[in-house]
Amino acid sequence: MKKKSWYLMANVPTGYTVTKCDEDFNHVETYYVQYERGKFYCSCPNIHAPECRHIKMVPIFNKHRAVGKGKFYCYDTEEWRMVKEFE
Secondary structure (H helix, E strand, C coil), X not given: CCCCCEEEEEEECCEEEEEEECCCCCEEEEEEEXXXXXXXXXXXXXXXXXXXXXXXXXXXXXXXXXXXCCEEEECCCCEEEECHHHC
């Protein structure tokens, strides 16, 4: 069974940070998604892909009003979790 990765999104002046955590909510990596010249760009290793999962998560987090709210999202299963220490 594939281990879940959880993502947390926050606002920064130039766009968003997307923090990737493991299934125990331990920090793995943080990526930066910014909007520039009418397009989103991400600092992840898939920078050359047309649209990575981090960019795809921006409208999902915005729709659920979860940016900066301590809500974790699993992209693969579409689950949401609140983790007490991040509230």
